Amino acid sequence: EPEVTQTPSHQVTQMGQEVILRCVPISNHLYFYWYRQILGQKVEFLVSFYNNEISEKSEIFDDQFSVERPDGSNFTLKIRSTKLEDSAMYFCASSEALGGNQPQHFGDGTRLSIL
Amino acid sequence: AQKVTQAQTEISVVEKEDVTLDCVYETRDTTYYLFWYKQPPSGELVFLIRRNSFDEQNEISGRYSWNFQKSTSSFNFTITASQVVDSAVYFCALRNTGRRALTFGSGTRLQVQP
Numbered sequence: 001e002p003e004v005t006q007t008p009s010h011q012v013t014q015m016g017q018e019v020i021l022r023c024v025p026i027s028n029h030l031y032f033y034w035y036r037q038i039l040g041q042k043v044e045f046l047v048s049f050y051n052n053e054i055s056e057k058s059e060i061f062d063d064q065f066s067v068e069r070p071d072g073s074n075f076t077l078k079i080r081s082t083k084l085e086d087s088a089m090y091f092c093a094s095s096e097a098l099g100g101n102q103p104q105h106f107g108d109g110t111r112l113s114i115l
Numbered sequence: 116a117q118k119v120t121q122a123q124t125e126i127s128v129v130e131k132e133d134v135t136l137d138c139v140y141e142t143r144d145t146t147y148y149l150f151w152y153k154q155p156p157s158g159e160l161v162f163l164i165r166r167n168s169f170d171e172q173n174e175i176s177g178r179y180s181w182n183f184q185k186s187t188s189s190f191n192f193t194i195t196a197s198q199v200v201d202s203a204v205y206f207c208a209l210r211n212t213g214r215r216a217l218t219f220g221s222g223t224r225l226q227v228q229p
Contacts, residue, residue: 031215042222043160043206048215056215091160101148101167104217106160 002026004107006092012113013082021077021110023092032075033093033104034067036060043091049075079112087114117142119209121220128197129228135193136223138207142188144168146212149183149190154222155203163205166190197227 005024013019025032034046047057049067064080075094079086089111093104118141128134140149151163164176166183173182178198182191194201204224208217 033215035217043208043217043219045216045218050215058216089158093160101165103150103162103165105162106152108157108159111158 002028004092004094004105006090006107006110008110009108010111010113012115015084015114016081019079019082019112021079021090021092021112023075023077023107024073025075025092025094026105027073029094029096029105031055031095031104032067032069033095034077035091035093035106036088037091037109038088046077082112082114084114087112117144117147117209117211117218119207119218119220121205121207121223123223124221125224125226127226127228130199131196133193133195134197134225134227135191136205136207136225138190138192138220140188140190140207140209142209142211144211144213148210148212150208150210150217151181151190151192152206152208152219153203154206160206164192194225197225199227199229201225202227 007022032049035043037043045058047061048055066078068076089109091106091109093106095102095104120139147168149166153161153163171183178195180193204222206222207220210217
């Protein structure tokens, strides 16, 4: 069964450094998402991306965040200047474009630890 | 605004017991979509079931069943004859029509004891 893949599984970064989290969505999906989950807390929406542009973003997704689809398969989340509070599990997801009830399929996540 | 409440923080059952996970949601939209996801100890999020707001028919799929009641804004999920492998955190999620974002509840940790 096709799946969303994320790399790396764990990223350790010094505060203030830039980090790029990578995702390969399911190949025939057209909507892409990033969510985060701070340890022990609920999953929070960051951003959705469709047709090479952001379609929706949350208040969390401020100027230090950006997303990109650099080629036909990868989808990346960049955090420009990391803060301690950015430590979380980051999930990438994708869904088919048609149908309101199409589920979002999630990757295994990247655990980001900011030191 | 939309909100999902999972009042049960943690549930512990013995294998083969049935268990129901509660989910109550709030939304102003008349059309919306509800989902359940499972997060096992390994950390990934696994899609389980979905329901449209305009379809209140309850269904059974294997050991899983769900009870959607629009009148009480509830979307409860039942596991029949629970197994140790069902031990995980279960999240209920809501998506309003016209939006892409999923709003998650805080999750219910289910522990199934052998």
